[in-house]
Amino acid sequence: MLNITLVAGARPNFMKIAPIIHAIDRQKGLGIDIDFRLVHTGQHYDHKMSGDFFEQLNIPNPNANLEAGGGSQAEQTAAIMIGFEKELLSNKPDVVLVVGDVTSTLACSITAKKLMVPVVHVEGGIRSGDLSMPEEINRIVTDSITDHFFTTSELANENLKTSGVESHRIHFVGNTMIDTLFSQMPRFRKPEGDIYDKLYSQSYFMLTLHRPANVDEEVKLKAMMEAILEGTGSLSVVFPVHPRTAKVLKNLGIENDRLHYVEPLSYLEFNYLVKHSKGVITDSGGITEEASVMNVPCLTLRDNTERPETIELGTNELVGTDPSKLKPYLERMLSGQWKQYQQIPLWDGNTSDRIVKILLEIYAN
Structure with missing residues (x-):
């Protein structure tokens, strides 16, 4: 036994x-x-x-x-x-x-x-x-x-x-996370609500931020958010807000008609939105894995990654934490000129x- x-x-x-x-x-x-x-x-x-x-x-x-x-x-x-x-x-x-x-x-x-x-x-x-x-x-x-x-x-x-x-x-x-992705993909479901109803008829970006390097300093977070809004053109940005990030954002008062702060989403809802998005902007390692396998363009706002296979064979690019470096990557995303997912072994x-x-x-x- x-x-x-x-x-x-x-x-x-x-x-x-x-x-x-x-x-x-x-x-x-x-x-x-x-x-x-x-x-x-x-x-x-x-x-x-x-x-x-x-x-x-x-x-x-x-x-x-x-x-x-x-x-x-x-x-x-x-x-x-x-x-x-x-x-x-x-x-x-x-x-x-x-x-x-x-x-x-x-x-x-x-x-x-x-x-x-x-x-x-x-x-x-x-x-x-x-x-x-x-x-x-x-x-x-x-x-x-x-x-x-x-x-x-x-x-x-x-x-x-x-x-x-x-x-x-x-x-x-x-x-194993890709095991879950494959088994659950047929069950992905649309989140319900007025915000999401509007999104389904247009392209949009998904955004997640929670790393201390990105969210702990108000000045740095504000600069990053402004760069994201500038670089995403006329498209909406959906931002499920991590509890850690919510505290800092509350003090910044960043508002934009295209920026949608939403509550943390369930697994099936979040990945539905990722799968149908124009691209993902994140500082999460796991999301880069899922986005790559779903062949969704992905930007990582970190100076390093423990998942280099998502860059070499996936759809991920390592941008760094400098907001000024973001624009050319987003321009490529918007134009549809992005690398495609290649099979990652096993x-x-x-x-x-x-x-x-x-x-x-x-x-x-």
């Missing part, structure tokens, strides 16, 4: 965990002795940022919710570790599976290893090289204590080998099945 504890805490985790749950269920359906326990750390506690994902992606209610949302990063990390330690002492698995690079990933990995429980990291080995990003610290620390790595690219494999990880612990399997919708089969080979008693 193989018992796996799956950890989910923040919005991107749910997209990466869902297909793994479905792959485990498929193995159970074949009579394989495998089961999982789903632990929600509560890192994202807003319903749109958490609850909708369980419902839309057909994830069962978690076996445990650590309710560790809120507070500073240190407070949140500590709360997750305390809660997860109690969880593991009561329900000790054969292996803990963590995904991505959020606070929950780091906190649960450390807790598991201190209790002598093996840790596997889905999306291991990716690096931005930017230690000002909390996510980069999470990746480095998690990977330093991980037992087995499931990677999305050959570059991630090389990053791990360079840091001293033996090849037999590295498993190049692809991207981003084929079957990653989760590969992961579960490997786990059975390694850990099944």
Whole structure:
């Protein structure tokens, strides 16, 4: 019997965990002795940022919710570790599976290893090289204590080998978030409301911003927003506002008839809008992956990326955080002269099945 504890805490985790749950269920359906326990750390506690994902992606209610949302990063990390330690002492698995690079990933990995429980990291080995990003610290620390790595690219494999990880612990399997994208694409749905009704008859851009480098300084955020509005011509810009960004925007008072601030959208609604947009402007890594596979032009407002395959083979371009650099990219987007998606190896919708089969080979008693 193989018992796996799956950890989910923040919005991107749910997209990466869902297909793994479905792959485990498929193995159970074949009579394989495998089961999982789903632990929600509560890192994202807003319903749109958490609850909708369980419902839309057909994830069962978690076996445990650590309710560790809120507070500073240190407070949140500590709360997750305390809660997860109690969880593991009561329900000790054969292996803990963590995904991505959020606070929950780091906190649960450390807790598991201190209790002598093996840790596997889905999306291991990716690096931005930017230690000002909390996510980069999470990746480095998690990977330093991980037992087995499931990677999305050959570059991630090389990053791990360079840091001293033996090849037999590295498993190049692809991207579970793309598994979710492929399985859910037929279910994408139009958001309802007057704003969206107007959008469907015209072209529009999607915008997301939440990185500290872009949203923490009011002067810098204002300059970026002005550059985006100037460069998008007569087209609308739809901006689902991250809670972090909303606080800063409130003080700026940036208004424009073409700029639509909206509440955070569910997975199915957000990706419907991305799929039908003229292009995406973002500082999110995950969105660049989804946009690339859907062949939607994408601009990343960051100075580095841990997902270079979205630039080399996808539709993404790295613009940087200087607003003055944005205009020529948007001109190309508006003219329709943008590169097309080329197939990224193993981003084929079957990653989760590969992961579960490997786990059975390694850990099944």
